[in-house]
């Protein structure tokens with residue numbers, strides 16, 4: 001369904017514009033996180049939909065992640081093409097990656113499970129923070145002390161075999177907001 005493309009290839013103008021917008025959104029608030037990476041999935045079928053099981057994508061090398069366990073944000077961008085047309089790159093969302101002490105990597109969809117706003121990371125307090133209704137989430141993604149979200153951040157599957165090779169591959173998926181259950185959409 002999906003294949004990797006090299007994340008280090010030069011950004012085309014459309015993707016550069018998207019990245020610039022993403023940076024400005026985060027830089028405009030009190031949240032210190034800004035996107036620092038991007039993974040590009042090449043799709044040969046329609047974009048994410050129910051029942052497709054998400055998009056498998058390479059986001060980083062393990063060594064790219066901070067050793068102290070603080071999260072790093074990655075944009076997920078999809079390119080789609082068929083036999084005749086290459087469609088413009090389209091952002092699907094973004095993912096926080098975090099290195100664990102045991103060598104594992106945790107991945108969270110950065111979309112707030114309350115109403116879908118973009119969650120940032122407040123390094124000062126070591127919490128994920130959603131500015132829309134001021135919810136906090138702990139480093140492990142669970143609900144913080146102040147949180148109106150019905151569930152913690154949505155974790156994403158990390159490919160354990162690729163991790164052994166030093167690569168972080170994630171199955172990216174969006175989930176329904178506003179409900180207690182984690183329901184893929």
Ligand code: FES
Nearest residue numbers: 112114115130133
């Ligand atoms: S959308 Fe995040 S707390 Fe409401």
